[in-house]
Amino acid sequence: xxxxxxxxxxxxxxxxxxxxxxxxxxxxxxxxxxxxxxxxxxxxxxxxxxxxxxxxxxxxxxxxxxxxxxxxxxxxxxxxxxxxxxxxxxxxxxxxxxxxxxxxxxxxxxxxxxxxxxxxxxxxxxxxxxxxxxxxxxxxxxxxxxxxxxxxxxxxxxxxxxxxxxxxxxxxxxxxxxxxxxxxxxxxxxxxxxxxxxxxxxxxxxxxxxxxxxxxxxxxxxxxxxxxxxxxxxxxxxxxxxxxxxxxxxxxxxxxxxxxxxxxxxxxxxxxxxxxxxxxxxxxxxxxxxxxxxxxxxxxxxxxxxxxxxxxxxxxxxxxxxxxxxxxxxxxxxxxxxxxxxxxxxxxxxxxxxxxxxxxxxxxxxxxxxxxxxxxxxxxxxxxxxxxxxxxxxxxxxxxxxxxxxxxxxxxxxxxxxxxxxxxxxxxxxxxxxxxxxxxxxxxxxxxxxxxxxxxxxxxxxxxxxxxxxxxxxxxxxxxx
Numbered sequence: 001x002x003x004x005x006x007x008x009x010x011x012x013x014x015x016x017x018x019x020x021x022x023x024x025x026x027x028x029x030x031x032x033x034x035x036x037x038x039x040x041x042x043x044x045x046x047x048x049x050x051x052x053x054x055x056x057x058x059x060x061x062x063x064x065x066x067x068x069x070x071x072x073x074x075x076x077x078x079x080x081x082x083x084x085x086x087x088x089x090x091x092x093x094x095x096x097x098x099x100x101x102x103x104x105x106x107x108x109x110x111x112x113x114x115x116x117x118x119x120x121x122x123x124x125x126x127x128x129x130x131x132x133x134x135x136x137x138x139x140x141x142x143x144x145x146x147x148x149x150x151x152x153x154x155x156x157x158x159x160x161x162x163x164x165x166x167x168x169x170x171x172x173x174x175x176x177x178x179x180x181x182x183x184x185x186x187x188x189x190x191x192x193x194x195x196x197x198x199x200x201x202x203x204x205x206x207x208x209x210x211x212x213x214x215x216x217x218x219x220x221x222x223x224x225x226x227x228x229x230x231x232x233x234x235x236x237x238x239x240x241x242x243x244x245x246x247x248x249x250x251x252x253x254x255x256x257x258x259x260x261x262x263x264x265x266x267x268x269x270x271x272x273x274x275x276x277x278x279x280x281x282x283x284x285x286x287x288x289x290x291x292x293x294x295x296x297x298x299x300x301x302x303x304x305x306x307x308x309x310x311x312x313x314x315x316x317x318x319x320x321x322x323x324x325x326x327x328x329x330x331x332x333x334x335x336x337x338x339x340x341x342x343x344x345x346x347x348x349x350x351x352x353x354x355x356x357x358x359x360x361x362x363x364x365x366x367x368x369x370x371x372x373x374x375x376x377x378x379x380x381x382x383x384x385x386x387x388x389x390x391x392x393x394x395x396x397x398x399x400x401x402x403x404x405x406x407x408x409x410x411x412x413x414x415x416x417x418x419x420x421x422x423x424x425x426x427x428x429x430x431x432x433x434x435x436x437x438x439x440x441x442x443x444x445x446x447x448x449x450x451x452x453x454x455x456x457x458x459x460x461x462x463x464x465x466x467x468x469x470x471x472x473x474x475x476x477x478x479x480x481x
């Protein structure tokens with residue numbers, strides 16, 4: 001997902017250099033910080049105790065295969081997912097993979113900033129949390145402010161995200177769980193049943209499991225951390241150990257706050273965007289400390305905005321570098337500003353984001369819009385994972401002697417499980433969930449199919465179909481660099 005993962009379009013011969021080793025524990029913590037977040041907690045809190053099951057299943061069938069498979073690919077081939085898929089399948093498929101990494105952010109930012117808007121509302125006026133106009137304004141203002149900051153080439157922005165794990169995840173999450181336990185300890189009854197009968201979600205057709213799709217997005221991004229496998233002293237032993245520790249930590253960060261929210265806020269009152277703040281507001285009210293709610297809101301907003309800034313330029317940077325070499329995008333989108341930033345891509349993306357943001361103002365139910373955008377984001381990203389799993393099998397078969405720093409055990413089986421899980425999640429995303437608010441199924445399908453298939457498949461096909469030799473703008477200096 002980062003620019004570092006895409007900075008090279010083709011693999012280069014390994015040159016001897018001093019390796020700066022990191023411990024497997026450090027890698028586990030790095031992975032945890034890039035994956036774990038409180039943002040999806042309200043989504044799973046709707047299921048109460050069954051959220052444990054709905055988090056563990058995708059961790060086993062998606063998170064683990066993704067982590068181990070991408071580790072083998074990263075330890076053998078530079079250039080990120082573009083090079084993996086290009087060598088394993090073809091260059092057009094490589095372009096599709098890196099395009100999907102970029103395109104998912106077009107819907108990711110509105111859903112992320114929708115969370116920011118509802119959280120910020122609790123700092124100003126909680127009634128604004130359900131206002132589509134307020135949400136649309138916040139999305140547009142925050143995104144364009146981020147474009148302005150990124151286009152100036154501001155350095156040190158990445159530090160905002162590293163602190164975000166502590167400021168916007170660990171502290172609020174731990175506080176939410178501790179106060180939730182104290183809330184129950186005072187004799188208050190849990191809003192969600194906490195009995196063994198509720199460990200599994202109630203089956204009411206496919207729609208009862210649709211929310212699990214959102215968890216695939218929660219666990220995505222493991223291919224970004226796989227690039228660090230070569231920094232371990234004993235990758236074969238230490239990388240799986242790091243991934244299992246990271247899985248445990250991520251599950252705790254996801255599950256415990258979700259349970260705490262389900263104890264405090266009834267499912268029928270829960271907002272998918274404002275659920276975290278609803279829980280904080282309710283528990284602080286129980287302890288006569290509601291003055292703390294705005295403070296927690298500011299912490300969550302700061303962490304989310306820091307994460308947005310660090311993600312803003314990364315995927316588009318990778319797409320830019322590959323397009324300059326292969327000519328996949330027209331020169332207008334490859335143009336750099338004085339700071340060397342791909343400003344035209346960011347601005348074009350911003351125009352699309354602005355249009356998407358208006359959906360929050362036009363559709364009455366903010367939670368429905370948030371859910372739809374989350375599904376589209378997940379489905380576009382899943383296309384990339386489908387390609388990655390197939391490419392990994394072909395590379396193991398066609399290049400068995402290619403040097404790899406790490407070999408995933410039972411690679412074909414892992415890829416089979418990951419591919420099947422990703423495909424199932426992609427297909428289930430077309431089934432409207434209860435969070436759609438009882439809207440028209442046809443409208444839902446049109447929006448999701450148009451967003452996921454149109455942006456994820458049709459747009460890159462058109463770019464590739466109408467590309468021209470003159471679109472290759474990589475300079476000789478860049479080629480020999």
